[in-house]
Amino acid sequence: MMVGFVMLVHTALDRASQTARHWATSGCPVVIHCDRKVDRKSYAKLTESLADLDNVRFSPRYRCEWGTWNIVAATQKAAEIMLEKHPEVGHVYLASGSCLPLRPLQELKAYLRARPRTDFIESVTIEDVTWTKGGFDSERFTLRFPFSWKRQRFLFDRYVALQRLVRFKRKVPKGLVPHLGSQWWCLSRPTLEAILTDPDRPVYDSYFKRVWIPDESYFQSIVRVYSAEVESRSLTLSKFDFQGKPHIFYDDHLQLLRRSDCFVARKIWPHANRLYASFLSNDPKVTKNAEPNPSKIDRLFAKAVDRRTRGRMGLYMQSRFPNQDWENGKTAEPYSVFEGFSELFSNFDTWLGKAAGGRVHGHLFAPDRAQFAGGETVYNGGLSDSALLRDHNPTAFLTNLIWNTRGERQMFQFGPGDAQDIEWLIATDPKAQISVITGAWAIGLFRLGINSSVVRKEAARLQAVEAAHLDVLRSPHAKARVRIWSLAEFIEDPMNNLQLIMDDIVPGARRRLTAAPLMEDLNGFGQFLQTLKNQGMNPYLAGDFPVDPQLVPTSADEAQRPYLVKK
Numbered sequence: 226m227m228v229g230f231v232m233l234v235h236t237a238l239d240r241a242s243q244t245a246r247h248w249a250t251s252g253c254p255v256v257i258h259c260d261r262k263v264d265r266k267s268y269a270k271l272t273e274s275l276a277d278l279d280n281v282r283f284s285p286r287y288r289c290e291w292g293t294w295n296i297v298a299a300t301q302k303a304a305e306i307m308l309e310k311h312p313e314v315g316h317v318y319l320a321s322g323s324c325l326p327l328r329p330l331q332e333l334k335a336y337l338r339a340r341p342r343t344d345f346i347e348s349v350t351i352e353d354v355t356w357t358k359g360g361f362d363s364e365r366f367t368l369r370f371p372f373s374w375k376r377q378r379f380l381f382d383r384y385v386a387l388q389r390l391v392r393f394k395r396k397v398p399k400g401l402v403p404h405l406g407s408q409w410w411c412l413s414r415p416t417l418e419a420i421l422t423d424p425d426r427p428v429y430d431s432y433f434k435r436v437w438i439p440d441e442s443y444f445q446s447i448v449r450v451y452s453a454e455v456e457s458r459s460l461t462l463s464k465f466d467f468q469g470k471p472h473i474f475y476d477d478h479l480q481l482l483r484r485s486d487c488f489v490a491r492k493i494w495p496h497a498n499r500l501y502a503s504f505l506s507n508d509p510k511v512t513k514n515a516e517p518n519p520s521k522i523d524r525l526f527a528k529a530v531d532r533r534t535r536g537r538m539g540l541y542m543q544s545r546f547p548n549q550d551w552e553n554g555k556t557a558e559p560y561s562v563f564e565g566f567s568e569l570f571s572n573f574d575t576w577l578g579k580a581a582g583g584r585v586h587g588h589l590f591a592p593d594r595a596q597f598a599g600g601e602t603v604y605n606g607g608l609s610d611s612a613l614l615r616d617h618n619p620t621a622f623l624t625n626l627i628w629n630t631r632g633e634r635q636m637f638q639f640g641p642g643d644a645q646d647i648e649w650l651i652a653t654d655p656k657a658q659i660s661v662i663t664g665a666w667a668i669g670l671f672r673l674g675i676n677s678s679v680v681r682k683e684a685a686r687l688q689a690v691e692a693a694h695l696d697v698l699r700s701p702h703a704k705a706r707v708r709i710w711s712l713a714e715f716i717e718d719p720m721n722n723l724q725l726i727m728d729d730i731v732p733g734a735r736r737r738l739t740a741a742p743l744m745e746d747l748n749g750f751g752q753f754l755q756t757l758k759n760q761g762m763n764p765y766l767a768g769d770f771p772v773d774p775q776l777v778p779t780s781a782d783e784a785q786r787p788y789l790v791k792k
Contacts, residue, residue, distance in 0.1 A: 226315025228253055228337050228411070231303045233296070234322030235260035235289065237495035238267055241322030242274045245281055247505045251330040254280040254311045258299040261288040282306055292374050294434040296408075297443045305421055308414065315341055318411045323492040324461065325474075325500060329507040333460075333488045337411070344416050344452045345460050347406030348445040365437035366403045367394045395435070398428050406445040409461040409491060412452075419451035420444065462487035462519050464526050467534050472526065476500055485522050486515040539628050539656075541621070555654040556627040561636040561730055562651055562658070565665025565712070568640070570742035574598075580738060581730045583634030589626075590619065590643035605629035612644075619646040627656075634730070641666050641690035652697045657705035659698065660726050663691060664712040664767025668745055671753045681762045688766055695766075713768030719744070 230248050234241040234257060245255045257275075259268050268286075275281045284303040287295040300319060307317055316337045326333075337343075351363050361368075368388045372381040387393075397403060412420075423429065429447060433439040448455060462485050464472040471492045474482060476499040482490050493500055536542055539557025566573045567587070578585045587596030595610040602610045606629030608622065609615075615622045627635055639651075651657045666687045670680050698707050706729060715722055724738055751772040754764050 226338060226341065226414075227313055228316045228318050228334060229307045229311050229314035230255045230318050230320055231300065231307055232257045232320050232322060232324075233260075233289075233299060233303075234258070234271075235263060237322060238263070238271045239274075240493070240495050240501065242271055243501060243505065244320075244322070244325060245275060246278065247326065248330065249275070249278045249281045251507055252280075253330065253334075254282075254307065254314060256282045256284055256303045256307045256310075258284045258303045259286055261286040280311075282310060290373060290375065292370075292438045294439050296440040297433065300440070300444075301421060304417055308418055308421070315414050316411055317414070317417050318460070318489075319409055320461065320489060321409070321491055323495070324409070324489050325491075325493045325504055326488065327462070327482055327485065327490050327504055328488050331507060336488070340454075340456075342413050342415065343454045343456050344410070344412045344448055345456045345458060346410035346412060346445060346448055347459050348404040348448055348455055348457050349406055351403055351405065361437050363403075365442070366397060368437070369393075369395060369435040370437045371435060395432075398425065398432050400450065401429070401446055402449060403442060404445040404449060405442050406457070407459040407461070407463060408440040408444075409459050409463060409489075410444060411460050412444070412448065416448060416452045420447050423447070423451075460488045460517055462490040462517075463492065467530050472529075474500065479503060481522055481525065485517070485519050487517045487519055539624060541624060554656065555650060556624055556656050557631050558627055558634065559656045559658065560627055560634060561660070561726075562639050563636065563660050564639050565662030566660070567638045568665040568668045569662060569712070569715070569745060571745055573742050574638075576740070576742035577636060580740070581634070581636070581727060583636055583730075584630065586635065586637035588640065588643050589623070589637045590615070590639065590645075590647065592642070592644065595622075596638075616644055616646070619644060620650050623647055623650065636730075641687040641694065642669075645690065645694060648694050648697045652700065652703040652705055652707075655704045658729050659705050659707045660729075661695070661698070661707070661709045662712055662715045663695065663709060664688075664764055666691065667712070667754065667757075667764050667767055668747070668750065671747075671750050672745070676753075676756055678760075681757060681760050684757055684764060685762050688762075688764060691766055711766060711768030713770045716744075716747075 230245075230253055232241060232245060232255060238259070241257070245257060249255050255278075257271075259271060263271075272283060284299065284306050287299040287302075289295045289299055304317055304319075307314060318333075351366070364385075368385060370381070370385075372384055374381050420426075429443070433443045436442055462482070466472060473492050473494050474490060474497065475494050476497045479500060482500070482504075534551075535553035537557070538554035539552075541552060561581075561583075563573070563577070566577075570576065574585045574587065584598050586598045589595045589597070592612065594612050595604075595608075595615050597604045597608075597610055604610070604626065606625055608626055608629065651659060667684060670684055670687075673680065695709065697703070698705070698709065708725065708729070710722060720738065720741060723741070727736065727738060751770050754767055754770050755772055757764050
């Protein structure tokens with residue numbers, strides 16, 4: 226007993242002819258169905274190229290379209306010719322014109338000879354299928370699909386919606402359990418003959434003519450009625466992306482295909498000259514006699530799908546960019562945001578760079594410009610300090626900055642006086658570490674040294690902005706690591722609070738701070754806050770700040786420990 230090949234071809238006919246000749250000259254009969262949409266001249270050229278082979282035949286041509294019945298009808302007719310003209314055939318292998326044998330044909334013959342009644346066809350119940358795309362699982366068997374999905378999409382969608390509206394439901398033929406699977410199978414002669422000569426075939430054919438993508442369910446369902454032994458897998462290696470489209474194999478996949486140990490692969494790029502030259506041979510030197518095992522390369526394809534759909538962490542690319550939250554992580558690396566610190570400490574940027582390492586920027590979202598570290602006007606990746614360019618897409622500005630500086634922690638200042646467009650980005654970013662001293666904006670107003678209605682209005686505005694920002698940071702959707710102190714709380718124990726921040730930046734380092742940043746002179750600041758209260762503006766975010774705070778340690782014991790000093 227031998228194996229016969231049924232080929233469904235519609236494009237790259239020269240490659241289909243090359244593959245058919247390989248099988249035919251190796252002693253296997255071939256029946257070819259060529260899509261009726263192929264022009265006569267190309268079809269004639271195909272038949273002429275194989276005319277010298279008496280074991281190659283052509284079946285009546287059907288006009289085939291993806292998702293429609295004619296693909297099954299073409300397969301049925303070609304299979305009938307194979308069984309009728311070649312009684313020596315024990316298995317029929319269904320392949321496409323873009324298939325390529327990966328192992329010597331004698332290996333496939335021996336493999337099937339050892340399993341004369343086994344049917345190799347992926348056949349899975351609806352409940353167990355996870356790979357269907359397009360929104361139809363059980364509905365593909367209970368609704369009617371008379372319209373072409375590609376050419377008549379409007380009618381297709383409306384007719385489906387109408388059937389759902391009226392709760393239309395077709396009956397599955399008695400004794401048939403719907404199954405799904407790959408359309409590329411290898412069936413034993415007894416099973417295929419039983420399917421094609423089934424007295425209930427007119428009933429099955431009538432039913433499946435209105436099933437969605439019947440070539441993935443017709444043989445897969447009926448084989449369960451007649452097969453003595455179903456091996457629910459295909460001998461053809463075919464991989465699909467996350468949209469259900471087949472992966473195409475190119476010349477650089479040569480070693481990958483060899484590792485799969487599969488007999489046939491699909492879908493091969495027509496111009497993959499190296500693949501065709503390497504595999505269209507029956508060289509005994511490449512004989513493996515191994516069990517087909519596509520799982521050997523499954524991990525690589527899973528990684529490819531993950532890279533395509535999720536990409537590298539923090540990298541935004543064209544194929545995912547229009548879809549919010551499709552990204553694999555909002556940013557590429559951990560970074561720190563400090564709010565209120567540059568207002569409280571006069572040399573905070575310099576101190577932070579020495580204490581924590583990394584790159585310390587000023588207010589990147591200041592109204593006038595992005596304050597890059599060192600006063601740079603252009604930063605890594607060609608990022609400009611222009612506020613106009615930055616504010617066109619603040620999210621892209623920050624994510625690009627983090628991506629372009631991978632390997633170096635970025636730290637920057639932020640406050641209510643800055644553009645607030647990134648607040649949700651940083652709040653929902655697990656890689657963000659945010660430290661906030663609320664009410665510190667009042668120090669800047671205090672340093673102006675004036676008391677007027679203008680200051681009061683500005684204080685009210687800044688407090689309103691910061692209050693809204695705090696609501697975002699405290700949102701249940703926030704994923705950043707956030708620490709919040711009021712100004713009064715922070716200056717009660719500044720050294721310990723700074724140590725907590727350093728421990729967050731460098732976890733596990735257990736590095737104690739030995740130097741402190743220089744705190745601004747706050748003498749009279751409590752009275753300033755009281756004046757604002759007296760004018761009707763309550764700066765509650767600053768906390769309970771005494772009118773005359775004692776910020777400098779007074780005892781000798783305190784002076785022996787690291788502490789903060791005023792100017």
